[in-house]
Amino acid sequence: MRRRVRVLRNVMLGNAKLRNASVGGVALALTLTLTACGSGAGAAGGDDGKIHVLVYGDSANKVEKRIIATFNKTSKVKAVLDTIPGADYQAKLQTIINSEQAPDVFFNWGGGSIKPFVDAGLLMPLDRFIAKDPDLKDKFLPAVFKSAEVNGKPYGVPMRGTQPVLLFHNKKVLRDAGIESPKTWEDLLTAVRTLKAKGITPIALGGGDKWPTLMWFEYLYDRVAGPGLFQKALAGDKDAWASADSKKALGMLKDLKDAGAFGTHYDSVKFTDQGSPTLLATGKAGFELMGSWEYSTQQESHPDFAAHDLGYGTFPSVDGGKGDTANLVGNTNNFYSVLKKTKHPEAVEKFLKLQYSDEFVKAQLGIGNLPTTTNTEKFLDSAADPDFARYQYDHVEKAPAFQLSWDQAYPQTATVGMHQAVQQFLSGALDEAGFIKAMQALPTS
Numbered sequence: 001m002r003r004r005v006r007v008l009r010n011v012m013l014g015n016a017k018l019r020n021a022s023v024g025g026v027a028l029a030l031t032l033t034l035t036a037c038g039s040g041a042g043a044a045g046g047d048d049g050k051i052h053v054l055v056y057g058d059s060a061n062k063v064e065k066r067i068i069a070t071f072n073k074t075s076k077v078k079a080v081l082d083t084i085p086g087a088d089y090q091a092k093l094q095t096i097i098n099s100e101q102a103p104d105v106f107f108n109w110g111g112g113s114i115k116p117f118v119d120a121g122l123l124m125p126l127d128r129f130i131a132k133d134p135d136l137k138d139k140f141l142p143a144v145f146k147s148a149e150v151n152g153k154p155y156g157v158p159m160r161g162t163q164p165v166l167l168f169h170n171k172k173v174l175r176d177a178g179i180e181s182p183k184t185w186e187d188l189l190t191a192v193r194t195l196k197a198k199g200i201t202p203i204a205l206g207g208g209d210k211w212p213t214l215m216w217f218e219y220l221y222d223r224v225a226g227p228g229l230f231q232k233a234l235a236g237d238k239d240a241w242a243s244a245d246s247k248k249a250l251g252m253l254k255d256l257k258d259a260g261a262f263g264t265h266y267d268s269v270k271f272t273d274q275g276s277p278t279l280l281a282t283g284k285a286g287f288e289l290m291g292s293w294e295y296s297t298q299q300e301s302h303p304d305f306a307a308h309d310l311g312y313g314t315f316p317s318v319d320g321g322k323g324d325t326a327n328l329v330g331n332t333n334n335f336y337s338v339l340k341k342t343k344h345p346e347a348v349e350k351f352l353k354l355q356y357s358d359e360f361v362k363a364q365l366g367i368g369n370l371p372t373t374t375n376t377e378k379f380l381d382s383a384a385d386p387d388f389a390r391y392q393y394d395h396v397e398k399a400p401a402f403q404l405s406w407d408q409a410y411p412q413t414a415t416v417g418m419h420q421a422v423q424q425f426l427s428g429a430l431d432e433a434g435f436i437k438a439m440q441a442l443p444t445s
Contacts, residue, residue, distance in 0.1 A: 047343040050078050051351065054103035057083030060160060063363045067354050077347035090412065098122060104342040105351065110148035110156050110335045111409040118150045119445060124338040125153040129349045139356035143402040144372040147332040156335030157352045161369030162396050163291045163331040165215050171309040173200060173286045181313040185252065188316050192261045195286045201263040204285035206271035210419035211407060215289050216253060217422055218329040218406055219315040224249040226322035227401040234409055238440040250432050257426055267427060274301060281305040291330055295388050296368060314395065328395060329403040333372050372396060414442040
């Protein structure tokens, strides 16, 4: 059990760190070599008689190797797994996607991570594959599958696992303070005031990483305005950021910060160096809003706390808000997309079918990932932590909307500007008008 938890922590921390990976540094990326489990040469540009599957290199590759081995047992056209390690993935992908080294199939985050490739005409829409095999869509949870749709067309099949953002808490801290996990925004503000009065930082925030701060904006905008506001902004409607709902959400965020919710040193605290999780685990903070990888992080670093006092729940509702309280934000999943110029589309189609197979689901659950297939539920008891896996699955399955993290939904060229705007607004360096102007300036294509 502990070994599987350790694997999950590594996978999730890798995904969390990768949120900050810059797409810049192309000159540096050109000097990198492709580390491959197979030949290391892409086939979409130059046919070597195989299909090349390019993925982010980490401990989850053991499952991808296994699925490729299964595919190769029956396919005349063999598959090769190529990997790019660590934060080099996105930059390296940019350099090879339209070259002779281009893969046939590649790992991505859907949304903004693939839109530039779609706009450039490099990706194959999967309509034809789905028409031949509807299960390529129907075997996945709808809210997740939609995350890889661009301009109304599907460009990705889910792989690996989902990572919703949840509001974690320290049960002992809340119990000693006489408060419960908040159901409403007012409940949260009351909890903040109570914990602050007791000398406890109400909410652990890894502001030094920037992306944890973004999670508060993502959820509050959803609860106030519903998912429509962000979708309009992403589609290029800059007025959405200046709307009444946007200003209301910003005012509520300022109220939360001014109430002392995050303490005074949150911008020097990081999740990636265990700063914010340790504050929660040691009772120095009451809450932390974080992706589902928080659970495995605590199991590995603070096992006693994880076993007895780590609680979790959904983000609070907002009185009069337009967003459904069942809506989620986070990383819906990773996806496989297909290069339009692949020489072996029939083999690729057969390979994609394995991503909803029972073998795939059981293998992913075995390393702690939570696949988003409709057959996942019957295998949840084999997960690294069955109770937490079932909690996540139930919420993802029922979510009316699952908003991909803003810094993944937008083009990667928008990441730095977005993170700066969020950080500076919360710190007071930007006022409401400055934040709106900064968000309106972000590139949407």
